[in-house]
Amino acid sequence: MNAVPDITLNNGVKIPQLGFGTFQIPPADTREATLTALEIGYRHIDTAQMYGNEKEVGQAVRDSGLDRDDIFVTSKLNNPFHDPADAHAAFDQSLVDLGLGHLDLFLIHWPQAGIGKFVETWKALEEIYRSGRVRAIGVSNFQPNHLRRIMDGSVVVPAINQIEVHPYLIQDEVRAFDTEQGIATEAWAPIAKGKVLTDPVIVRIANDVGRTPAQVALRWALQRGDIVFPKSVTRARVEENFGLFDFELSDADIAEISALNRDERTGPHPDQVNG
Numbered sequence: 001m002n003a004v005p006d007i008t009l010n011n012g013v014k015i016p017q018l019g020f021g022t023f024q025i026p027p028a029d030t031r032e033a034t035l036t037a038l039e040i041g042y043r044h045i046d047t048a049q050m051y052g053n054e055k056e057v058g059q060a061v062r063d064s065g066l067d068r069d070d071i072f073v074t075s076k077l078n079n080p081f082h083d084p085a086d087a088h089a090a091f092d093q094s095l096v097d098l099g100l101g102h103l104d105l106f107l108i109h110w111p112q113a114g115i116g117k118f119v120e121t122w123k124a125l126e127e128i129y130r131s132g133r134v135r136a137i138g139v140s141n142f143q144p145n146h147l148r149r150i151m152d153g154s155v156v157v158p159a160i161n162q163i164e165v166h167p168y169l170i171q172d173e174v175r176a177f178d179t180e181q182g183i184a185t186e187a188w189a190p191i192a193k194g195k196v197l198t199d200p201v202i203v204r205i206a207n208d209v210g211r212t213p214a215q216v217a218l219r220w221a222l223q224r225g226d227i228v229f230p231k232s233v234t235r236a237r238v239e240e241n242f243g244l245f246d247f248e249l250s251d252a253d254i255a256e257i258s259a260l261n262r263d264e265r266t267g268p269h270p271d272q273v274n275g
Contacts, residue, residue, distance in 0.1 A: 003245060004043065007227055009159040010182040013136045015072050015105070017222060018244060019044030019229035021188070027053045033233045034060035038071070040242050046229045048076035048109055049094060058098035073100060076109035076140055076162075077125075079275060082117040084124035091128050103134040107162060111139070111146045114274035118146065119153045126156045138162070140188075141270040144177040151181065162186035165226055167196045167217060167257050168264040175226070187226040191217045193266045201260060205253050212240060219244050220257045 006014040020037035022030055022045065030053040034045060038060065047057045054075060061071050075098065081090040091106060106125060111118045118139075125137045138160030139150070151157060161178050165171045165187035178185045196202055197213040206216045214230070214237075221228045222244060230241040249257075 004041070005245075007184055007225075009136050009184055010157055011136055011159055013104070013159065015136075015160075015184070015227060016042075016044035017227050018042070018218075018242070019046050019072070019074075019227065020238070021229040021231035022047045022053055022057060023051055023188070023231055025051070025053060025231065025233055027056050029233050030056035031060045031063070033238075035064060036235050037238055038064045038066060040235075040239055042238075042242065043070055044072040044074075044229065046074045048107075049078035049081075049090060050076065050109055054094055054097040055099075058100050061098075061100060068100060072104045073098065074105040074107065075103055076107040077121070079110055079112055079273070082108075082112060082115065082121040084120055087121055087124040088128065091133075095133065102132075105136045105138060105160060106134045107138045107140045107160065108142075110141050110273045111143075111270055112274050113143075113146060113271050118142075119149055122150045122154050122156075122158075126154060129156060136160070138183070140186075141273070143270055144174060146270070147177065147181065147183070157181060158183050160184050160186055160227075162188055164189050164265055164267055165221065166190050166192040166266075167199070167202065167220065167260040168192050168262045169266075170258050170261040172258075175224075179225075185226050187221050187228050189266050190221050190226075190228045190230055192264075195266065196260070199260060201256055205249070205257065209247055209249065209253075211247060214240060215244060215247075216249065216253075216257070219247065219249055220254060223249055223254055224258075
């Protein structure tokens with residue numbers, strides 16, 4: 001088994017740098033896919049209320065035979081629940097659905113900047129954090145201006161900012177701000193939903209190092225210091241995505257891949273999501 005390194009968050013909690021994502025995995029397939037990932041060696045599972053598969057993720061963790069404390073589980077607050085009372089109730093429901101007793105990380109899924117409640121929502125997450133039912137709290141899809149508002153109006157600095165990052169959207173400005181504030185960056189859509197896998201530069205580098213284009217794109221993200229969690233329901237692909245820690249890309253490779261940036265998103269801009 002490849003040893004997955006840990007990233008130490010700003011509150012001392014450790015998170016595996018490679019995880020298994022469950023976005024767009026149907027609930028009927030989630031338990032089996034998550035069990036497969038855990039069998040292969042993943043110890044970090046990313047889900048969300050919005051995905052509709054928390055129950056199946058929790059079932060897989062319980063059925064895995066692994067110690068609960070050895071598995072890092074993330075979920076995220078769904079957009080309709082930004083009112084503080086709703087955020088508390090939604091978190092409570094996640095704990096019920098997951099059936100795991102506690103969460104390792106809980107994120108605000110989108111800032112919903114046009115609605116403008118996310119500072120109040122963050123204060124609710126701080127209360128949940130202080131209750132001891134979650135080991136760390138953070139945000140997802142937040143821009144530096146959103147993060148500044150949170151940090152100006154609250155006590156706890158987010159541990160994580162989960163944003164779209166891949167070779168066509170390198171997000172260096174947001175990542176640099178995260179680093180300055182002690183916030184770890186997680187990269188969602190790390191292969192741009194497959195778009196980067198046929199890029200000639202990535203294909204050539206993959207041939208040079210004897211790896212697949214997906215492995216090269218994921219390794220690029222890891223070497224830049226991001227936390228990644230690719231998603232697949234195919235065992236061979238889940239195994240492939242786990243094989244990232246017995247090779248390295250050169251500095252020249254990293255620079256060449258970063259130069260592919262187009263500021264091209266596969267999902268919406270955070271300021272456009274308000275519901």
